[in-house]
Every structure is written in structure tokens, then in C-alpha cells.
Amino acid sequence: MPNDTSLDPSDWEAFHNDAHGLLDAAIDQMKTAREGRVWTPLPDEMKSSLTSPIPNKPAATNEIADRLSALLPYGVGNTHPRFFGWVHGSGNPGGVMADIVAAAMNANLGGRDHGAIYVERQVIDWARQMMGFPEGSSGLITSGTSMGTIVALKVARDKRLNFASRSRGVNGAGLVGYTSEQAHSCIARAFDMLGLGSDALRKIPVNSDFRMDLSVLKTRVKADRAAGLTPFAVIGTAGSVNVGAIDDLSAIADIAAAENLWFHVDGAFGATGILSDHVRPMLKGMERADSLAFDFHKWLHVNYAAGCVLVRDSAAHLRTFSERPEYLTGAERGLAAGAPWPVDYGPELSRGFIALKIWAHLLEHGTEKLGCSITENCKQARLLASLIDKHPELILLAPVNLNIVCFSFGHSDARNEEIVLQLQEKGLAVPSTTTINGQLAIRVNITNHRTTDADMQFLIDQVISIGVGLSA
Numbered sequence: 200m201p202n203d204t205s206l207d208p209s210d211w212e213a214f215h216n217d218a219h220g221l222l223d224a225a226i227d228q229m230k231t232a233r234e235g236r237v238w239t240p241l242p243d244e245m246k247s248s249l250t251s252p253i254p255n256k257p258a259a260t261n262e263i264a265d266r267l268s269a270l271l272p273y274g275v276g277n278t279h280p281r282f283f284g285w286v287h288g289s290g291n292p293g294g295v296m297a298d299i300v301a302a303a304m305n306a307n308l309g310g311r312d313h314g315a316i317y318v319e320r321q322v323i324d325w326a327r328q329m330m331g332f333p334e335g336s337s338g339l340i341t342s343g344t345s346m347g348t349i350v351a352l353k354v355a356r357d358k359r360l361n362f363a364s365r366s367r368g369v370n371g372a373g374l375v376g377y378t379s380e381q382a383h384s385c386i387a388r389a390f391d392m393l394g395l396g397s398d399a400l401r402k403i404p405v406n407s408d409f410r411m412d413l414s415v416l417k418t419r420v421k422a423d424r425a426a427g428l429t430p431f432a433v434i435g436t437a438g439s440v441n442v443g444a445i446d447d448l449s450a451i452a453d454i455a456a457a458e459n460l461w462f463h464v465d466g467a468f469g470a471t472g473i474l475s476d477h478v479r480p481m482l483k484g485m486e487r488a489d490s491l492a493f494d495f496h497k498w499l500h501v502n503y504a505a506g507c508v509l510v511r512d513s514a515a516h517l518r519t520f521s522e523r524p525e526y527l528t529g530a531e532r533g534l535a536a537g538a539p540w541p542v543d544y545g546p547e548l549s550r551g552f553i554a555l556k557i558w559a560h561l562l563e564h565g566t567e568k569l570g571c572s573i574t575e576n577c578k579q580a581r582l583l584a585s586l587i588d589k590h591p592e593l594i595l596l597a598p599v600n601l602n603i604v605c606f607s608f609g610h611s612d613a614r615n616e617e618i619v620l621q622l623q624e625k626g627l628a629v630p631s632t633t634t635i636n637g638q639l640a641i642r643v644n645i646t647n648h649r650t651t652d653a654d655m656q657f658l659i660d661q662v663i664s665i666g667v668g669l670s671a
């Protein structure tokens with residue numbers, strides 16, 4: 200007999216039935232991902248049901264199953280083939296299977312010697328192989344690129360300060376780093392969180408192709424050095440959020456080597472383009488990085504959240520984070536064996552089994568198919584650009600090199616903003632907006648394995664129809 204305070208179901212049979220029903224509902228939701236609206240706002244009655252006080256009594260599992268399945272239609276919309284906002288992956292049904300097992304195992308991946316740790320190690324090694332990093336590099340599965348960036352830049356910071364910064368901080372070290380004006384905000388946040396201050400991140404202007412202007416980079420490094428500061432890192436972008444630009448990573452690697460800078464690459468979505476025959480040549484030089492942060496949840500479609508950081512100098516990575524108190528001491532044998540542990544490579548102790556859904560995803564699809572899906576998205580971006588070219592009211596605002604298309608209907612910012620809002624609110628499509636050379640752009644990001652060419656034509660037809668309506 201279970202004791203009275205156990206949280207296990209009192210009726211396992213009923214639990215089985217409720218859980219199976221919920222699984223069917225979840226799979227049906229994914230099966231019908233192409234149908235219906237893209238984004239559906241949460242209805243008011245559900246919003247108010249989500250402000251109820253904390254429950255102090257139990258509820259039946261069938262009631263919980265109902266509450267859970269009622270939420271299914273109200274995601275971001277990124278499972279739909281016409282979700283083009285920001286950079287969101289579209290997920291896949293296989294992730295449901297992996298998450299079932301992860302929940303049932305309830306493994307804590309801070310460390311120790313158990314099955315889940317071996318899966319994470321294999322995933323990190325697969326990531327290393329995928330990205331062309333040398334054997335012996337280290338890595339960590341993270342919730343995303345923001346966390347991966349913090350981990351990587353802490354290694355860069357501590358290595359430059361001979362790891363004294365771990366106990367003494369960075370007071371007065373004058374560390375400065377460089378990235379392009381088009382870089383993601385997570386880099387400045389990492390500088391902030393690492394005590395360097397976001398001002399210590401120099402934003403280098405870009406050329407007309409939105410890539411970092413490397414002559415300005417060199418000049419800034421020299422000027423900072425002359426001013427008594429310590430340039431320590433340069434961060435290249437492999438796939439910028441605004442337009443999908445990829446910096447000249449080989450040239451940045453050369454400058455980093457000449458100037459003794461840590462070379463980090465933010466490859467959040469673009470780095471996984473290495474699996475695509477179309478994108479791979481543009482990423483040349485990425486394999487020379489000292490560290491690389493990227494996501495599995497964007498262009499590889501592992502269900503949220505799943506990112507990774509790789510570090511070439513595994514000894515420096517370990518020295519940056521390892522420091523275990525007596526209650527976490529490792530052992531030669533038993534469950535406390537298996538050093539080093541993930542906690543020795545990052546800030547978190549208790550960690551979930553993110554690696555499992557990545558592992559299952561790579562096993563299920565293989566790298567070739569994932570790469571073809573990326574190539575297809577780039578083709579769709581070019582198709583969209585050609586449809587824009589054909590229409591006199593539509594203006595392409597940035598070159599299309601990858602999977603992102605920025606355009607406008609005429610020149611009115613207010614009208615373009617309204618077009619995007621109406622597309623979203625009518626549930627037709629979800630592009631987002633950005634600013635390109637001072638003008639508001641309708642921004643279409645295609646990291647979506649469900650998108651078809653017909654979705655491009657549909658989008659253009661709707662933009663024109665709404666735009667013409669607003670102009671009248």
C-alpha cells in the first residue's frame with residue numbers, strides 16, 4: 200500500500216487512460232499543424248482562469264488532462280507552415296516521444312554516472328562533428344544560444360585574466376570585445392552579466408551586405424589598445440536576425456589570431472546551415488572559432504528549448520566552471536563517478552534531460568534530411584524575393600542570401616506595421632517587423648520544415664490585398 204502522502208495516482212488504470220487520451224490529443228494537434236489559423240490569441244475566459252489563486256486541494260487526473268489539452272491550440276503559432284516571425288523553429292512530433300521518456304526518467308543531468316549523461320555526451324560529440332570542431336573540444340547542452348553565449352564568453356574572460364577573475368572579479372581589467380551592429384542582443388547581455396558592462400562591447404558597423412566591416416574592426420582594436428584597454432574577444436555572427444547575414448568568418452578568424460582575440464561565433468540558427476549544401480560554403484571559417492553557440496530548436500526544429508555551446512579549449516572551459524563543494528565530490532566508482540560532470544562546464548547544477556530530444560531527433564531524421572530542409576527554406580526565400588520583384592508596390596529592402604526576406608508595401612511605416620498586425624490577427628500568416636536602413640520592414644524568416652512554395656504566393660497575395668485595402 201502506498202503511504203497517504205505519496206503523490207502517485209490512487210487509480211493507475213484511470214491515470215493510464217487519461218494519459219493516453221492526452222497523448223492522442225497532442226499528436227492530433229501536431230498532425231493538424233497545417234490547418235486553421237496561424238496564431239490564436241488566448242480567449243478571455245482562459246486568461247481569467249489563469250489568474251485563479253493557488254490550489255490547496257487535489258484535483259482528479261481527468262480534470263488535469265482536460266486543463267492541459269485545452270491549452271494545446273494556444274501556442275505561438277510556430278508549428279504552422281505560415282509562421283515566419285522572428286526566428287522560431289517549427290518543432291516536430293518526435294519530440295513528444297522523447298519528452299515522455301525524459302519525464303518518466305526524471306533524470307538530473309548536473310552530473311554523476313547514469314544513462315542520461317552518456318546520451319548528453321554523445322549529443323555534444325555529434326554537435327562537435329557537425330560543426331567541424333576538433334576531437335577533445337568540450338561542450339554543454341543549454342536552453343538556448345543566450346545561455347551558450349554567457350558560458351562561452353565567461354571562458355574567454357577568465358582565460359584572458361588567468362582565471363583570477365573567478366575570485367577577484369574583473370575590476371579595472373579594461374576588457375573590451377567586438378561584434379557587428381547587426382549582432383543579437385544576447386551578446387551585450389552576456390557582457391552585462393559577466394561584469395564587463397555592455398559598453399565594453401564595441402558595435403562595429405556593417406557593409407552594404409550587412410556583414411561586419413573588418414577594416415573598422417581592425418582600427419577599433421588598435422585604438423582601444425592605444426587607449427590602454429585590453430581587447431579580448433571578437434564575436435562573429437553566422438546568420439543575423441535582421442537579414443540572415445553571415446560575417447566573413449575566415450577573415451575574422453585571421454584577425455582574431457593576429458590580435459590575440461578569442462573568436463566566438465553566434466550561430467544561433469545559421470550555424471546549423473552547415474548541414475545544407477547551399478549554406479555550408481558561406482560558413483567557412485566557423486570551424487576555426489574558439490567557441491560556438493547555436494540552437495537545435497531553431498533551424499533543426501527540435502522542440503523548445505534546446506541549444507548548445509562548443510569550446511575548443513576544453514581545459515580552459517573546465518577551469519572556468521569547475522569547483523565543487525564537499526557534498527558534490529566525485530568518486531572513482533558508484534553513482535558519484537564519471538567526472539567531469541556537466542556542472543563542471545556551466546553555471547547550472549540541476550539540469551533536465553534536454554539532450555534526449557536532440558538525440559532522438561538526430562536519430563530519427565539524420566543530418567542529410569535536416570540539411571535538405573534548410574536548403575528548401577533558402578529556395579523559398581529566393582522565390583519570395585522574386586514574387587516581390589514582380590509586384591510594383593513591393594520593395595525588397597535587403598539582399599536575400601539565406602532564409603530571411605525584408606520588404607515593404609510602399610514606403611509608409613505605419614501601413615506596413617498595420618499589414619503585419621492584420622496578417623497576425625486574421626490568423627493568415629505571422630511575419631514580424633524590423634527596421635532596415637531606417638525603414639520599417641515586413642520581415643519573413645523561413646525556418647520552417649512545413650512551409651511550401653504555395654505559402655509564399657499566399658503570403659504575397661494577402662500582403663497586397665491588405666495593403667491595397669489600406670491605401671484605398
Ligand SMILES: *Cc1c(COP(=O)(O)O)cnc(C)c1O
Nearest residue numbers: 286343344345383438440467494
Ligand atoms: C535566437 C538568436 C539568439 C538567441 O538564442 P536563444 O536560443 O533564443 O537564446 C542569438 N543570436 C541569434 C542570431 C539568434 O537568432
